[in-house]
Amino acid sequence: MKLSLSCKNILLCCAFLVLFFLITNASSDSISINEFLQDSETLVSNNKTFKLVFFCPENSANRYVGIMFNMKSQSVIWVANRDQPLQDSSGRVTISEDGNLVILNGQGKSVWSSNISPAVRNSTAQLLDTGNLVLKDNSSERVLWESFSDLSDSYLQNMKLGTDKSTNTTNLLKSWRSPVDPSDGSFSAGIQTETIPQIFIWKNGLPHWRSGPWDKQVFIGVPNMTSFYFSGFELVNDNMGTTYFYYSYYQGDDILYLVLNSTGFLQQKYLYARKNEWEVTWATPSNECDFYRKCGPFGSCDSESSPICSCLQGFKPKNQEEWVKGNWTNGCIRKTVLEKERNNSNIEQGKQDWFLKLQSMKVPDYPIWVPSAKEDCESDCFRNFSCIAYSYYRGIGCMHWEGSLIDSQKFSKGGADLFIRLAYTEQEKKKSNKVAIRIIVPIICTIVIAILGYISSKLLAKHRGRKRKRELLSKKSFPSYYKLSLARDDINRVKFEDLPIYSFDMLANATDNFHLSSKLGQGGFGSVYKGKLPEGQEIAVKRLSQSSGQGQEEFMNEVVVISKLQHRNLVRLLGCCIERGEKMLVYEYMPKRSLDAYLFGVHIEEEYFLDWSKRVIIIEGIGRGLLYLHRDSRLRIIHRDLKASNILLDEYLNPKISDFGMARIIAGNQDQANTIRVVGTYGYMAPEYAMTGRFSEKSDVYSFGVLLLEIISGRRNTSFYQEDGALSLLAWAWKLWNENKIVELVDSKIIELQLKKEIHRCVHVGLLCVQEYAEDRPNVSTVLSMLTREIDDLPSPKQPAFTTRPTPSKKGSSRIQVSVNDVSITIMEAR
Ligand SMILES: *[C@@H]1O[C@H](CO)[C@@H](O)[C@H](O)[C@H]1NC(C)=O
Numbered sequence: 001m002k003l004s005l006s007c008k009n010i011l012l013c014c015a016f017l018v019l020f021f022l023i024t025n026a027s028s029d030s031i032s033i034n035e036f037l038q039d040s041e042t043l044v045s046n047n048k049t050f051k052l053v054f055f056c057p058e059n060s061a062n063r064y065v066g067i068m069f070n071m072k073s074q075s076v077i078w079v080a081n082r083d084q085p086l087q088d089s090s091g092r093v094t095i096s097e098d099g100n101l102v103i104l105n106g107q108g109k110s111v112w113s114s115n116i117s118p119a120v121r122n123s124t125a126q127l128l129d130t131g132n133l134v135l136k137d138n139s140s141e142r143v144l145w146e147s148f149s150d151l152s153d154s155y156l157q158n159m160k161l162g163t164d165k166s167t168n169t170t171n172l173l174k175s176w177r178s179p180v181d182p183s184d185g186s187f188s189a190g191i192q193t194e195t196i197p198q199i200f201i202w203k204n205g206l207p208h209w210r211s212g213p214w215d216k217q218v219f220i221g222v223p224n225m226t227s228f229y230f231s232g233f234e235l236v237n238d239n240m241g242t243t244y245f246y247y248s249y250y251q252g253d254d255i256l257y258l259v260l261n262s263t264g265f266l267q268q269k270y271l272y273a274r275k276n277e278w279e280v281t282w283a284t285p286s287n288e289c290d291f292y293r294k295c296g297p298f299g300s301c302d303s304e305s306s307p308i309c310s311c312l313q314g315f316k317p318k319n320q321e322e323w324v325k326g327n328w329t330n331g332c333i334r335k336t337v338l339e340k341e342r343n344n345s346n347i348e349q350g351k352q353d354w355f356l357k358l359q360s361m362k363v364p365d366y367p368i369w370v371p372s373a374k375e376d377c378e379s380d381c382f383r384n385f386s387c388i389a390y391s392y393y394r395g396i397g398c399m400h401w402e403g404s405l406i407d408s409q410k411f412s413k414g415g416a417d418l419f420i421r422l423a424y425t426e427q428e429k430k431k432s433n434k435v436a437i438r439i440i441v442p443i444i445c446t447i448v449i450a451i452l453g454y455i456s457s458k459l460l461a462k463h464r465g466r467k468r469k470r471e472l473l474s475k476k477s478f479p480s481y482y483k484l485s486l487a488r489d490d491i492n493r494v495k496f497e498d499l500p501i502y503s504f505d506m507l508a509n510a511t512d513n514f515h516l517s518s519k520l521g522q523g524g525f526g527s528v529y530k531g532k533l534p535e536g537q538e539i540a541v542k543r544l545s546q547s548s549g550q551g552q553e554e555f556m557n558e559v560v561v562i563s564k565l566q567h568r569n570l571v572r573l574l575g576c577c578i579e580r581g582e583k584m585l586v587y588e589y590m591p592k593r594s595l596d597a598y599l600f601g602v603h604i605e606e607e608y609f610l611d612w613s614k615r616v617i618i619i620e621g622i623g624r625g626l627l628y629l630h631r632d633s634r635l636r637i638i639h640r641d642l643k644a645s646n647i648l649l650d651e652y653l654n655p656k657i658s659d660f661g662m663a664r665i666i667a668g669n670q671d672q673a674n675t676i677r678v679v680g681t682y683g684y685m686a687p688e689y690a691m692t693g694r695f696s697e698k699s700d701v702y703s704f705g706v707l708l709l710e711i712i713s714g715r716r717n718t719s720f721y722q723e724d725g726a727l728s729l730l731a732w733a734w735k736l737w738n739e740n741k742i743v744e745l746v747d748s749k750i751i752e753l754q755l756k757k758e759i760h761r762c763v764h765v766g767l768l769c770v771q772e773y774a775e776d777r778p779n780v781s782t783v784l785s786m787l788t789r790e791i792d793d794l795p796s797p798k799q800p801a802f803t804t805r806p807t808p809s810k811k812g813s814s815r816i817q818v819s820v821n822d823v824s825i826t827i828m829e830a831r
Pocket residue numbers: 033121122138139
């Protein structure tokens with residue numbers, strides 16, 4: 001190729017100009033046509049969480065373009081040119097003439113392209129704060145391509161794992177071939193939705209691990225999934241071919257994501273804000289039993305027994321020799337044929353099959369969902385001779401199995417009850433066992449109880465002595481030193497006299513150094529940990545995040561407000577800690593945690609179910625707490641952030657209002673106040689407050705009304721954006737109210753529908769609380785009288801205020817701050 005001299009000069013000039021442009025634009029998050037990203041440059045997302053860079057995996061000379069977390073340690077989450085590495089550092093990223101995002105090597109040859117067609121004249125690639133690299137058409141803003149639709153090995157929040165009809169793609173995680181080679185390895189992970197949705201890891205296309213069925217909150221084959229860290233999964237299914245899992249985690253300082261590593265493990269990686277090393281907090285397969293089909297058909301795997309494989313009761317190894325040698329692939333076969341086969345051969349006619357209950361099981365693969373009620377699940381299975389097992393699970397319903405039972409596992413806790421069909425004769429053996437148990441167990445129990453009683457009486461005596469000593473010690477341990485450190489922190493304007501001060505070390509010890517395992521949750525301004533003081537008292541410690549300056553004011557506010565209050569429906573503040581730049585609040589520990597977990601949360605066990613009478617107690621308790629705040633306490637307090645996650649439950653499920661970080665004290669003769677800074681949680685904020693910053697008792701009443709309807713319906717006010725055409729709970733309730741179909745609003749788990757009238761009344765009160773105009777809403781004392789039927793005749797509700805969501809793609813509720821002057825919205829919390 002020949003170029004004339006002048007042309008060369010012009011080109012050179014252009015190159016410099018472009019270079020200059022890029023250098024001055026170093027912090028840019030996008031590339032447009034005629035712009036280049038050179039090997040030495042990075043594209044950083046707007047809030048600096050992610051970057052697009054050229055990188056070399058350790059011990060490799062190949063160069064790739066990928067997205068990683070914007071931090072020192074290499075943590076690649078997406079790679080573009082997986083199969084086509086660059087050999088040197090002369091590569092460039094740019095937008096080609098046809099609008100594609102391309103990677104060019106030193107020779108100007110494209111090694112990777114986003115491959116969109118037809119061509120677009122003018123497009124821009126932008127790295128978003130979510131870690132998504134999107135290619136947009138400049139004129140229409142249409143997304144032409146995005147990295148989230150071509151996943152690598154990492155699964156971040158907001159990524160969709162599944163099939164998306166709008167893009168006609170099935171999105172899978174693909175492992176790297178090896179830690180130095182990002183090309184597609186043997187493993188992939190994704191969802192399978194043919195029956196009940198499950199997550200699979202496949203090895204060369206064959207099942208390698210299986211999550212067990214999705215019960216709409218957790219995967220029931222992952223026993224630890226009920227823990228806090230897994231609450232973020234959500235399945236979206238439009239029944240039109242789009243089904244995907246969506247993983248959304250709170251947006252704090254911490255980072256959490258999943259990665260399918262090159263050896264086929266799905267790891268959960270966690271980064272606590274101020275540390276710079278990743279912690280693997282969970283990985284699967286976690287033991288031998290997790291490998292798919294470990295024990296063959298009709299085998300059951302128990303990682304805590306040896307050998308791990310055994311045949312299900314009523315079954316024997318198919319090939320005894322191989323089985324004993326530890327080759328379990330052939331599995332087991334039935335010892336006695338079932339009724340159906342017996343009829344054919346006419347032996348032992350009329351002896352009916354029965355079902356053996358197996359507890360804490362990972363249910364087998366290929367469950368068939370049948371629309372049977374709980375009571376009919378067994379009989380429907382019994383009648384159908386091809387049904388060989390069933391299980392009923394809350395959140396899923398009735399499952400049947402036919403053919404064979406593959407990939408069953410016995411857990412030590414959690415899991416489901418599985419009932420397997422056995423022949424009549426197998427029952428005899430069970431009965432004889434039972435007799436033995438009936439005699440032996442009581443004898444053993446008596447002996448054990450006697451021994452335990454003796455030991456514990458001894459221990460108790462000893463412990464009492466020790467506790468007394470400790471009490472003396474701990475009284476002494478709040479010397480004036482802490483007052484000094486307060487002064488240094490320059491927040492001595494608050495009077496802490498009434499409030500005990502805890503030392504940092506004491507709280508660090510109590511919470512196991514704020515270890516991940518003691519973390520209870522994450523609020524807008526910091527994390528909450530469970531702790532245990534040396535005396536044995538359990539506490540909850542709220543540690544304000546150091547990086548956010550936001551918490552400071554709320555911290556002081558909470559100390560001032562709550563230290564003055566005492567009511568059985570308000571959570572008690574035990575003390576605080578201000579030391580080493582840390583600010584912590586110490587509360588009484590609420591063993592049952594927060595109400596939202598019960599209403600919309602992750603708990604699946606029977607004991608977490610709130611029947612109607614418990615819900616009534618909770619509603620009234622919250623009302624009483626609120627009444628105390630508004631009327632009975634020495635101060636008049638507007639809480640301003642009443643919501644399900646701020647209602648904590650004690651061991652008897654009594655509700656206590658918590659989180660006074662936003663509360664405001666108003667003068668006794670004042671009815672309302674104004675604020676420039678509107679803080680609160682979307683979906684719970686009264687319209688006049690959200691729009692003009694005017695808050696009053698009535699804005700709390702509005703939030704209470706929303707909460708009331710959530711408690712009745714078991715659904716979040718903000719949970720409606722997908723299936724229901726952007727209706728909110730309020731809009732839905734209003735619609736049902738006018739159609740006289742309130743029963744449909746009630747949580748399907750509530751079966752006490754004979755209480756229809758009472759439930760109806762509660763909905764009625766709820767609707768009165770959420771009326772659009774503050775003056776129409778009753779005050780809390782009236783609300784309580786209405787609920788307790790002291791007032792019998794209720795006015796008809798007027799149309800509630802329907803608030804539309806700020807970002808329809810966000811899940812759950814967000815605490816937002818709206819500055820009234822410039823209407824900017826910052827989302828502080830999304831859970
Ligand atoms: C890209 O679009 C802008 C307007 O959006 C237009 O001014 C510009 O000429 C276009 N550039 C090319 C190369 O088509």
